Amino acid sequence: MGAPVNGGRRAVPAGSELSLAAEQGRLADLVDPASPLVPVLTTAGRRFLRPLxxxxxxxxxxxxxxxxxxxxxxxxxxxxxxxxxxxxxxxxxxxxxxxxxxxxxxxxxxxxxxxxxxxxxxxxxxxxxxxxxxxxxxxxxxxxxxxxxxxxxxxxxACADLDADEFAALTTLAAAGAGMPSMAGRFLVGRPGSDERRLRQGLLRRIDAYGIDTALALIESGAPVAATAKDLSRALQNASGVPELAGPIGERVARIRYWREVELRGRLEEAAAAGLDRAGAERLLAEAGAAT
Ligand SMILES: Nc1nc2c(ncn2[C@@H]2O[C@H](COP(=O)(O)OP(=O)(O)OP(=O)(O)O)[C@@H](O)[C@H]2O)c(=O)[nH]1
Ligand SMILES: [Mg+2]
Structure with a gap:
């Protein structure tokens, strides 16, 4: 949707509303459709909206x-x-x-x-x-x-993705009451090259000692989160601390938006310097609070 037209020019939202227009994908609507700024704003707007x-x-x-x-x-x-x-x-x-x-x-x-x-x-x-x-x-x-x-x-x-064989092996170990030895090397029983040994090596490589220990404890507890390979993988992913990063990342989004707006103003300043609808570019910059 275009912004209201006002005296032949389109109204510009005040202050950081330049970024609001960018967020709404309507930056190019802020200038006359014939303005050479339209392609500049279209490209800058697309960039503003790129994924984090x-x-x-x-x-x-x-x-x-x-x-x-x-x-x-x-x-x-x-x-x-x-x-x-x-x-x-x-x-x-x-x-x-x-x-x-x-x-x-x-x-x-x-x-x-x-x-x-x-x-x-x-x-x-x-x-x-x-x-x-x-x-x-x-x-x-x-x-x-x-x-x-x-x-x-x-x-x-966080990347745990156990397959059916690994899940079956963990279930067998849990049923036998076998815990993860404190020395990870002791977990590597079985003849070198044997399936058992390879599977245990794979488990250590893929979820390491703490992951094996946690998985065994979850299976032993009979928790529904350990009912299938997929459930158990999900439980390990959830215990990884990585999902908790969503909060602190979210707290930085406002700063990210601010720096994207700085970049957007930079494009407008370049366009003005290059003489591309200088008046239009300067108006957007001034009304966005940049030309002080
Ligand atoms: N136990 C454990 N091992 C990890 C973890 N993350 C990575 N590793 C292991 O650490 C080693 C290096 O992991 P990468 O992700 O390649 O680390 P990098 O910083 O890219 O290292 P280089 O490519 O060697 O420079 C691999 O053997 C991984 O399996 C983790 O959270 N826990
Ligand atoms: Mg690496």
Whole structure:
């Protein structure tokens, strides 16, 4: 729907309503249909509406690729991991910094190089701290050192996707009352190369010791959440801390919108400088509160 026409020019919403018009996909309606700004606004409007784009950063080995996958699968975000397309990285509007323990110098440097209003720090591989409370305690110390909240997550559990064989093996183990040994290596019983051994190796690789322990406890408790491979995978995903990131990400959406509006104004300023309906561009900028 077009905005009301006023004296041959279309009315412009005040202040940050430039972004409101962008959100409603009607930026181009703010100028005369014959204005050379129409294609500029159409392109800028499309860009304004692109999906939220996250870049996962951190030191090598911290679980960045796995976290990128977890954010895609659990939170349906558009995410790039390490070493992916540079142009894609340039388009990021939220950065997730993965820590693997208390922040080291490289983590501090990386953290301070990112836009402080759009960065989220997580303590990855939280399942490797023995129990979740220990991971929460480490994340809290990380937060004190970093001066920002740090959320414990197990990106591996967030990607849990057990197959029927793995579920059957876990059910058999639970029925036998077999717990996860404190030394993960002791879990690897069976002849090297045997099906049993391969399956156990697969379980360790896919959900690791804490995931196996949690899965066995859930099956033993007879909880409906552990009734099928799919249910159990879902329960592990829900215990990963990744779904809880939706809250802090949501809290940053207003800042993301603000920076997208800054970019939009930048396009208008360029158009004005290039003489493309300078009056129209300057009017939009002025009425959006940028030309002060
Ligand atoms: N226990 C556990 N292991 C994890 C977790 N996330 C990743 N890993 C393991 O850590 C290793 C590295 O994971 P990646 O996701 O490739 O990490 P990266 O930061 O991309 O590492 P590089 O590609 O080696 O630079 C793999 O063996 C993963 O299975 C987790 O949440 N828990
Ligand atoms: Mg990797």
């Amino acid at each position: 784009h996250v870049q996962v950063v951190g030191r090598p080995g911290t679980g960045r690729d796995t976290l990128a996958r977890a954010l895609r699968e659990r939170l349906s975000l558009s995410v790039i991991g390490p070493g992916e397309d540079a142009q894609d990285a340039a388009d990021a509007d939220l950065w997730v910094l993965v820590l693997a323990g208390l922040p080291r110098r490289a983590d501090h440097e990386l953290f301070s190089s990112l836009p402080s209003d759009r960065v989220l720090a997580v303590l990855g591989k939280a399942d490797t701290h023995g129990d979740w409370d220990s991971a929460v305690a480490v994340a809290s110390t990380c937060a004190t050192r970093l001066g920002a909240p740090v959320y414990p997550v197990s990106q591996l559990l």
